[in-house]
Amino acid sequence: MLAAYMFVSVLLFAIGATGAMIRRNFLIVLMSLELMINGAGMALIVMSYYIGNISGQVMFLFVAAVAASETAVGLAIVAMMYKNKKSVDINDFTTLRK
Amino acid sequence: MIVEIIVFAILAAMAVGGGLGIIVTKNPFRAAMWMVLSFIGSAGIFVMLDAVFIAMLQLIVYAGAITVMIVIAMYTMDRLTIASLGRFNNQGYFGALFGLGILLDFIVIASKLRINTTFAGKNLSIAGSNVKAISDVLFKSYLLPFEITAIVLLIALFGAVALTKKDL
Numbered sequence A: 001m002l003a004a005y006m007f008v009s010v011l012l013f014a015i016g017a018t019g020a021m022i023r024r025n026f027l028i029v030l031m032s033l034e035l036m037i038n039g040a041g042m043a044l045i046v047m048s049y050y051i052g053n054i055s056g057q058v059m060f061l062f063v064a065a066v067a068a069s070e071t072a073v074g075l076a077i078v079a080m081m082y083k084n085k086k087s088v089d090i091n092d093f094t095t096l097r098k
Numbered sequence B: 001m002i003v004e005i006i007v008f009a010i011l012a013a014m015a016v017g018g019g020l021g022i023i024v025t026k027n028p029f030r031a032a033m034w035m036v037l038s039f040i041g042s043a044g045i046f047v048m049l050d051a052v053f054i055a056m057l058q059l060i061v062y063a064g065a066i067t068v069m070i071v072i073a074m075y076t077m078d079r080l081t082i083a084s085l086g087r088f089n090n091q092g093y094f095g096a097l098f099g100l101g102i103l104l105d106f107i108v109i110a111s112k113l114r115i116n117t118t119f120a121g122k123n124l125s126i127a128g129s130n131v132k133a134i135s136d137v138l139f140k141s142y143l144l145p146f147e148i149t150a151i152v153l154l155i156a157l158f159g160a161v162a163l164t165k166k167d168l
Helices: A002-022 A026-051 A055-085 B002-024 B028-048 B052-075 B079-083 B092-111 B130-140 B143-163
Strands: none
Touching: A002 A026, A002 B002, A002 B028, A002 B092, A026 A055, A026 B002, A026 B028, A026 B052, A055 B052, A055 B130, A055 B143, B002 B028, B028 B052, B028 B079, B052 B130, B130 B143
16 A cells, blocks of 8 residues: 555656646646645655654644745735736746846 | 555545646636645545544645635636636646656656555554644654744745735
């Protein structure tokens, strides 16, 4: 069963990474980042169960806190960009390029 | 054992199907609903792995707070602007290829994983309580990282407020 659980975690991480790279909508990129963090956290929980050490579950608490702060800052960036550009397309977010 | 495999298959299908729903749905509102489905499936898998407290934390923090925050941010924007974007980037095929590479790489690593599973499912609760075991380790061994997490959250709050100020 260990390989099956790890496979789900790896699949979540890879789907999230793919979504963060191929989508144009910044809000969906943020959701994909959440999915990646969730996949990494699931690997922590699986290893915590199979090794028999509670520290993995404690690490998940820290991961969840970092995920929450990352979403807050990401949404602030989206709100600021929408205010300036009236768009959430990542191809419009090139204000530093010129 | 067979019941465990059936329940695991359903939960894994929820988690992975929700993830696929996020990256192929055009409308971000529907993507948020797919994300809730994925997080509920993950919470079920956490319950199967004896991480009851973490499963409830997952439901409250991810499926509750983060999804509501993203959806409320969408409410403040124009519906047609955010829902009528094209799905994929111009160079999206390269990203998809890269994601496939990550997947294959991690599958190889996960299949070569050899750990000592003699303690599998043990030491995860004290006197039948998962929360007691977590708090015992959290407040004895990880007290300083716990305090630093509070500072990280505070600085993220400051950053979010500073970014959305009118004249910066």
